[in-house]
Amino acid sequence: MKKLVSIIIIMSLGIYDIAFADTFQKHMYCSKPSKPYNFTSEAQYNRFVDDVNKYQICIDDFVEEQNQGIKNHQKSINNAIEEWNRFVQFELK
Numbered sequence: 001m002k003k004l005v006s007i008i009i010i011m012s013l014g015i016y017d018i019a020f021a022d023t024f025q026k027h028m029y030c031s032k033p034s035k036p037y038n039f040t041s042e043a044q045y046n047r048f049v050d051d052v053n054k055y056q057i058c059i060d061d062f063v064e065e066q067n068q069g070i071k072n073h074q075k076s077i078n079n080a081i082e083e084w085n086r087f088v089q090f091e092l093k
Contacts (some may be wrong), residue, residue, distance in 0.1 A: 030058035071084070 033051035036044065 026057065026062075029064040030055055030062065 031051075031054075033048060033055055035048060037044040039048070
């Protein structure tokens with residue numbers, strides 16, 4: 001009986017993970033700089049350029065993080081396929 005309960009719990013957790021695996025979408029928290037209508041000084045212009053550069057870096061970092069997530073998901077997919085193929089090849093024959 002304990003074994004059956006353990007299996008049900010484990011399966012429930014697995015189904016929960018599958019059902020909600022990609023429902024969470026990360027948002028980038030990069031602050032887009034506001035361009036003044038007219039720059040009143042060189043210092044103001046330089047601050048704006050710095051803010052633009054920071055914004056670009058923030059977005060680049062976010063994209064890189066998401067691309068790494070894609071690679072991790074793809075690796076997990078490939079591992080699951082390989083596991084299935086090994087199971088079919090060695091267990092079902």
